Amino acid sequence: MPPTPITAYKQIEAAFRTVVTRHLPEVGTKWLEVELTDPKLKFEILKGGVSVIGKEVPNLELNNIKTVSDALKFFLTPSTPDPRKGHPTAEWFEANKGALPQNMQFVPYTKERGVKRELRSKLDRKEY
Structure with missing residues (x-):
């Protein structure tokens, strides 16, 4: 069962910051400027964000996320339902x-x- 999504701005930011600093402890205060060019690092950070925040990252969004700041913006935007209903x-x-x-x-x-x-x-x- 997926965790209950976190919705408060400060909670999302704090939770995501802990995920990033867990994988990159040396970034310090410049954690939002980290580029996600390494696919393994990007995967680990986004996977950690999904598990902590509870919001799934659709495949269509993966190419739009190039930095940690982009990932945080994605997690902060409210979810919109998928317009594709059925067949x-x-x-x-x-x-x-x-x-x-x-x-x-x-x-x-x-x-x-x-x-x-x-x-x-x-x-x-x-x-x-």
Whole structure:
């Protein structure tokens, strides 16, 4: 179970500072200026931030985080829900249900357990 996210500005800053100084004890007061060019260091600092603060870092944000300051800004910004709700094709079929012919419908794919890939195409065919 993920930890309860920290929301207060000062708590987030203090928690993230402890994560950074744990990995880089020599930075001192210039901890916000540290560049995250080393992928291992970036991973360790962001992983520590996620575990302490409780806010996940989406893959789309990873390239935007180049310094510790960028990471702190990310953790300080409020989370916004992902606008992508479900399957876009299923949503389109639902929105245009009245304009489509009766024989046209969306059937979601369900992966069957224990069925090999080469047999799946044979099983998907329906006899009419």
